[in-house]
Amino acid sequence: MLKIISSVLLLSVLLAFIPAAALADEPAKDAVISLVRDLQKHLAGLTDFRASFTQRLFAPHSATPREESGVLYVKMPGRMRWNYLDPERKEFICDGEKIWFYEPEEKAVTIYGAEIIGDSGTPLQMLFGQGDLLADFLVTADDSPVEALSPGGVMALVRPRVEDAAFVQAHLEITTNPVPRLVRLIVVDPLQNSTEYLFSDYRENSGLADEYFTFVPPPGTEVWEEQGAAESGSTPISN
Numbered sequence: 001m002l003k004i005i006s007s008v009l010l011l012s013v014l015l016a017f018i019p020a021a022a023l024a025d026e027p028a029k030d031a032v033i034s035l036v037r038d039l040q041k042h043l044a045g046l047t048d049f050r051a052s053f054t055q056r057l058f059a060p061h062s063a064t065p066r067e068e069s070g071v072l073y074v075k076m077p078g079r080m081r082w083n084y085l086d087p088e089r090k091e092f093i094c095d096g097e098k099i100w101f102y103e104p105e106e107k108a109v110t111i112y113g114a115e116i117i118g119d120s121g122t123p124l125q126m127l128f129g130q131g132d133l134l135a136d137f138l139v140t141a142d143d144s145p146v147e148a149l150s151p152g153g154v155m156a157l158v159r160p161r162v163e164d165a166a167f168v169q170a171h172l173e174i175t176t177n178p179v180p181r182l183v184r185l186i187v188v189d190p191l192q193n194s195t196e197y198l199f200s201d202y203r204e205n206s207g208l209a210d211e212y213f214t215f216v217p218p219p220g221t222e223v224w225e226e227q228g229a230a231e232s233g234s235t236p237i238s239n
Contacts (some may be wrong), residue, residue: 028141032156036139036172039180043129048075048208052201053082058194065196072199077129078114079213093215100215109217111225121166122187123158124197137161137170146171149198150183 050073057066070084082092091102099112125131133139142155150173158170166189173184185197217223 032141032154033134033139035154035174035176035180036133036156038176039174039182040126040133042180043076043126046076047205048073049202049204050074050206050208051199051203054198056196056198058196060192073208073212074128075208075210075213079210080128081213091215093213095210095213102215102217102221106222107220108222108224109215111223113226121160123170123172124185124187127182133158142171144171146186148173148184150175152177153183 050071052069053072054067054069056068059065067087068084069086070082073081073083078094078096080092080094084090084092089104091100091104093100093102094114097114099114100109101112102109121136123133123137126133138159138161140157142157144155144157146155148155153173153175156172156174158172160167167187168190169188171184171186172182175181175183181199181202183199185199187195187197189195
């Protein structure tokens with residue numbers, strides 16, 4: 001009997017030294033995983049969506065982030081169009097097989113294979129109907145100093161499952177009113193550069209045409225096509 005009492009007392013003492021947050025870790029993790037699952041389910045039920053975005057790049061030795069903004073268009077699965085509008089216009093378009101990066105001021109477009117999106121291996125792929133966040137990455141409640149910006153926003157921390165990944169961690173902010181939506185994503189790369197995406201003004205299932213996810217270079221545009229992994233450099237194509 002004395003041994004049982006001693007064991008209970010010892011357990012009580014040990015629990016007193018465990019922070020309350022640590023005791024709540026598992027329920028918090030379960031809640032975040034459930035929310036991420038709801039978000040993926042909602043995205044899987046969409047045919048297309050558009051959203052306004054702001055993109056900020058924070059470099060370790062720069063006091064001022066580089067900020068750009070525009071409109072993102074997505075058609076499931078894997079088709080997207082990033083129309084950058086400010087501070088300068090540029091377009092990033094993917095039809096699921098090719099990617100066109102068009103810079104009007106430079107009168108140039110570079111063509112890539114769409115596999116570079118998959119090779120990037122970041123949680124951003126989830127928005128385009130690619131991959132499974134819970135299967136591909138480690139997801140848990142975010143106990144870092146990064147706080148939610150939106151009322152009712154919930155933060156999730158995402159880490160890669162493999163070494164030599166394109167990022168070391170990512171912070172997702174998800175809201176649920178009226179439906180689960182990704183409103184903020186921060187991706188930290190191995191060099192400690194951080195790219196933050198803010199998404200707002202979602203419009204879903206508006207019937208975006210397939211033609212919106214292709215690109216025909218305007219006359220006079222210099223076209224460059226990136227070589228595959230087995231080759232190096234770029235090949236100019238006359239237009």
